[in-house]
Amino acid sequence: MKTLVIGATTNKERYAYKAIHNLIGKSHQVVALGVKEGMALDIKIETEKKPFSGIDTVTMYVNSEIQKGYYDYILSLKPRRVIFNPGTENPEFYEILKQNNIAFEESCTLVLLATNQY
Numbered sequence: 001m002k003t004l005v006i007g008a009t010t011n012k013e014r015y016a017y018k019a020i021h022n023l024i025g026k027s028h029q030v031v032a033l034g035v036k037e038g039m040a041l042d043i044k045i046e047t048e049k050k051p052f053s054g055i056d057t058v059t060m061y062v063n064s065e066i067q068k069g070y071y072d073y074i075l076s077l078k079p080r081r082v083i084f085n086p087g088t089e090n091p092e093f094y095e096i097l098k099q100n101n102i103a104f105e106e107s108c109t110l111v112l113l114a115t116n117q118y
Contacts, residue, residue, distance in 0.1 A: 001028055001029065001056040001057065002028070002029040002030070002031065002052070002054045002055050002056055002057075003023055003028050003029070003030050003031075003055070003056065003057045003058070003059055004030075004031050004032070004033060004052060004055050004057070004058045004059070004077065004079070005019055005020055005023075005030060005031070005032045005033070005059055005061065006033050006034075006058060006059070006060050006061060006062055006067075006070060006074075007033075007034060007060065007061025007062040007066075008020060008032030008033060008034035008040055008043070008045045008061070009034055009035075009036075009038075009040065009045070009061075010036070010038035010039065010040055010045065014061075015061060015085065015110065016034075016040075016061035017040050018110060019059060019061070019085075019109045019110055019113075020032060020040045020041060020043055021040075021041060022109075022110060022113045022114075023109075023113065024041060024042075024043070025113075026113055026118065028118075029054075030043050031043070031046070031050075031052050031055075032044070032045045032046065033045070033046050033047070033049065033050075034046070034047065035047065049070070049073040051076070051077075052077060055077045055078070055079045056079060056080045056081070057079055057080065057081050057082070057083060058074055058077065058079045058081075058082045058083070059082075059083040059085060059109045060082065060083065060084050060085055060088040060090075061085055061088065062088060063087065063088060064088065064089065064090035064092070064093070067088070067090055067093055071093060071096060074102075075096070075100055075102070078102075079102060080102070080103060081102065081103040081104060081105065082097060082102060082103075082104045082105075083104070083105055083107050083109055083112070084104060084105065084106045084107070085107070085108055085109055086106075086108055089106055
C-alpha cells in the first residue's frame with residue numbers, strides 16, 4: 001500500500017514527520033508533499049502536485065482552508081481513503097469524497113499504525 005502524506009516536513013517534532021517514520025517502519029510505501037522541499041528520512045518531500053500512481057491512502061496534515069487547494073488533486077489520484085488527522089477535519093471535503101466514492105475517516109495515522117489498524 002502506498003500512502004501520500006500531505007503536509008510533510010523535515011521537522012522531526014511534527015506529526016507528519018513521525019507519520020512518515022512510522023509508515024516506513026511498518027513497511028508502507030510513502031510519497032510526500034509539502035511546502036518546502038527536503039528529505040524526511042529517505043523520502044523526498046515534493047512541492048509540486050505530482051500524478052503519483054497507486055495511492056491507497058492520503059493522510060492529511062494541513063488544515064481545512066489549505067486543503068481546498070488539494071481537492072481536485074486528491075480526487076485525480078483516486079485513493080481508496082483519506083485520513084483526516086486531528087486538526088484537519090473538513091466536512092466540506094467529506095461530502096466531495098462521498099460523491100466520488102472515496103472513503104474517509106477522522107483518525108490519527110500514528111494511532112492506527114500503533115494499533116495495527118492501518
